[in-house]
Amino acid sequence: IKMLMANQLIVILPLLLNCGSVLDSHSAPSFSIDRENNVFLLDGKSFRYISGSIHYFRVHPDQWNDRLSRMRAAGLNAIQFYIPWNFHEIYEGKPRFDGIRNITRFLELAMRNELYALVRIGPYICAEWENGGAPWWLLKYKDIKMRTSDKRFLDAVRRWFDVLLPILKTNLRKNGGPILMLQLENEYGSFDEGCDRNYTIFLRDLARRHFGDDVVLYTTDGGDDSYLKCGTIPGVYATVDFGPASPEAIDHCFASQREYEPQGPLVNSEFYPGWFLTWNQKQRGDQPVHNVINGSKYMFEKGANFNYYMFHGGTNFAFWNGGATKTAITTSYDYFSPLSEAADISDKYLAIRDWIKTIKNWPNPPKSIPKNSPKLAYGVVKMQKIGSLVSDDTLRLITTRRPILSRYPLSFEELQHPFGFVAYRSKLVIPGGNLTISVIKDYGYVFIGQDYQGMLVDSFEEYEKRWILVRGHVGDDLTVLIENRGRSVSTMNDFKGILSNVTIDGMIMVDWMHYPISFPHHYDEMIRGFRTLEKRKIEERRLSAYGTPGLYIGHFIARLQQDTFISPQGWGKGQIFINGFNVGRYWPNIGPQVTLYVPSPIIRKRNTVMIIELIGASNCTSPKCAIEFVDHPIFNFTSISIKNNFHRNIEIENL
Known part of the structure; x- marks a missing residue:
């Protein structure tokens, strides 16, 4: 839960989820709290920050420097970011820090751009991220209690921190790096499952063992005693979070912080210039510019330090979006931020920059306004259906493991499959009937043979x-393709897959083959395999089969490498890959997101687009299927009824 303030009322929004100063050569680098004067001290001198959140894991690494330089140009002197444990340790015991996971490089670029860093190390982060940042493999213990002193959880956290924290230690301010302070956990006071002091003290002591006693650790919670009473940790500096609000509401939040920190700087660790989106959301999450500026000015006049969450939101590429209550976070994490998903300059950005420019003796005065990156509409790309989603040939190409046989269905976690899709297959023992799956997480696409029957939904909003x-016929293959829409951001043991018996007319179906599907890991080999299938015409594709669920491939030539947006209008629901890069999920009939942002670094001269269409494309009733690249994002916020397998015609709003 995060807190927004508006019109003197505290509104709880549940989840449905600089190095500008030159170091004095006579003083050692340091960062500390001067409680007597209610300020931070940087290298022994009074220091304040106006920072912005950016998530390296939501930005293509080739664009990190561009985004950081734009934040610096606005006049910020620090950045704030989470470290998602599950992004680095997808598989237990195999942590990664390469490519988009190279935290050291990201910190080096921040320092190069005169930006200090406030790092939120978790282990829980929320961030509207898959499982709140906790690894899926913790669920091998079905009764594990995450975010508590459950020994199994603490042991896993200790092993992870013993890898991560030494990397961060070398980048601390006292060691010449940009990291000023580190946040433990995240909004623990909002955790519904208890108030485990042993757990939070464990985190504190583990961090102290690695970093020393002279490093500032902090917590962040909502600006009210109801959150702070369980979110604070003895010996760890307590900060609050809240959005644009009346002066009285802001005063209340900082007064709440003062109850726990009578002396020391005022800090708002998450000041919200916007909000995230979930699928089927009907209202924009934006904040008026004047509300953001008025709140910023008032906090600054009170002597506060604060962080814009988010300053640049970025994108939930691949399967990394988190699940929310009966829905999920969209692929776009634009957040209505000062810098858009494509890092374009907004009116909000200009207003913040203009205000910071008026602050006397600010250490990081704004620089010239950056130009927006060019966007290119590559136009219409013809798409060819190359396979059913569930044929033997397709499953052979899109799985990297042998199918797993079990008498009853197994969960993703039991199959040791992190994200995406699993195909469950059994044989019909009667010609057909009422197929029932009482617990299915989250969506099931049902096929008899290769013929699509429809979509099962555990819960989506009210549906x-x-x-x-x-x-069908006795002996026909029944395949249920299960989509994991993202584990709950509240990290509540959100198991995925078929989690109950499957029955037809009350008869339990047994002997299931499981096909864990791993699109990203062997993309080029998979594409070559499909081309071979196409040439040999092994898989018959009738004219009537076009537009049905399946795999579609198209190609285009790009003379320039520019940012773009792919528009799946007329398609149903699914996943898009470009040159093997998993751009993310699309669901234009539900919205509000329609287009998907495509960062320029993934564009080549010769490009391949692959679409995993799950429910059928209404504009694709002949071999002339197509998808279009446009030069602007498209969202819709039209109210629609969620029925009839989620198919609806809606009006589109161009942004």
């Missing part, structure tokens, strides 16, 4: 559909 009438 549920856990049964479907199927028709």
Whole structure:
């Protein structure tokens, strides 16, 4: 839970989820708190920050420097970011810090851009991220209690921190790096499952063992005693978070911080210039510019330090979006931030920059306004259906492991499969009937043979559909392709897959083959395999099959490498890959996101687009299927009814 303030009322929004000063050669680098004067001290001198959140894991690494330089140009003197444990340790015991996971390089670029860093190390981060940042493999212990002193959780955290924290230690301010302070956990006072002091003290002591006693550790919680009473940790500096609000509401939040920190600087660690989006959201999450500026001015006049969450939101590429209550976070994490998803300059950015420019003796005065990156509409790309989603040939190409046989269905976690999709297959023992799956997480696409029957939904907003009438012949393959829409950001043991028996007319189906699908890991080999299938015409594709669920491939030539947006209008629901890069999920009929942002570094001279279409494309009833690249994002916020397998015609709003 994060807090927004408006019109003197505290509104709880539940989840449905600089190095500008030159170091004095006579003083050692340091960062500390001067409680007597209610300020931070940087290298022994009074220091304040106006920072902005940016998540390296939501930005293509080739664009890190561009985004950081734009933040510096606005006049910020620090950045704030989370470290998602599950992004680095997808598989237990195999942590990665390469490419987009190279935290050291990201910190080096921040320092190069005169930006200090406030680092939020977790282990829980929320961030509207898959499982709140906790690794899926913790769920091998079905009764594990994450974010508590459950020994199994603490042991895993200790092993992870023993890898991560030494990397961060070398980048601390006292060691010549940009990191000023580090946040433990995240909004723990909002955790519904208890108030485990042993757990939070464990985090404190583990961090102290690695960093020493002279490093500033902090917590962040909502600006009210109801959050701070469980979120604070003895010996760790307590900060608050809240959005644009009346002066009285801001005073209340800082007064709440003062109850726990009578002396020391005032800090708002998350000041919200916007908000995230979930699928089927009907209202924009924006904040008026004047509200953001008025709140910024008032906090600054009170002597506060604060962080814009987010200053640049970025993108939930691949399967990394988190699940929310009966829905999920969209692929776009634009957040209505001062810098858009494509890092374009907004009116909000200009207003913040103009205000910071008026601050006397500010250490990081704004620089010239950066130009927006060029966007290119590459136009229409013809798409060819190259395979059913569930044929033997397709499953052979899109899985990297042998199928797993079990008498009853296994969960993603039991299959040791992190994200995305698993195909569950059994044989019909009667010609058909009422197929029922009482617990299915999250969406199930049902096929008899290769013929699509419809979509099962555990819950999506007010809509549920856990049964479907199927028709076939005894011995036909029944395949249920399960999509994991993202584990809950609240980290509540959110198991995925078929989690109950499957019945037809009350008869339990047994002997299931499981096909864990791993698109990203062997993309080029998979594409070559599909081309071979196409040439040999192994898989018959009738004219009537176009537009049905399946894999579609198209190619285009790009003379310039520019940012772009791919528009799946007319398509149903699925996943888009460009040159093997998993751009993310699309669901234009539900919205509000329609287009997907495509960063320029993934564009080549010769490009391949692959679409995993899950429910059928209404504009694709012949071999002339197509998808279009445009030069601007498109969102819709039209109210629609969620019925009839989620198909609806909606009006589109261009932004």
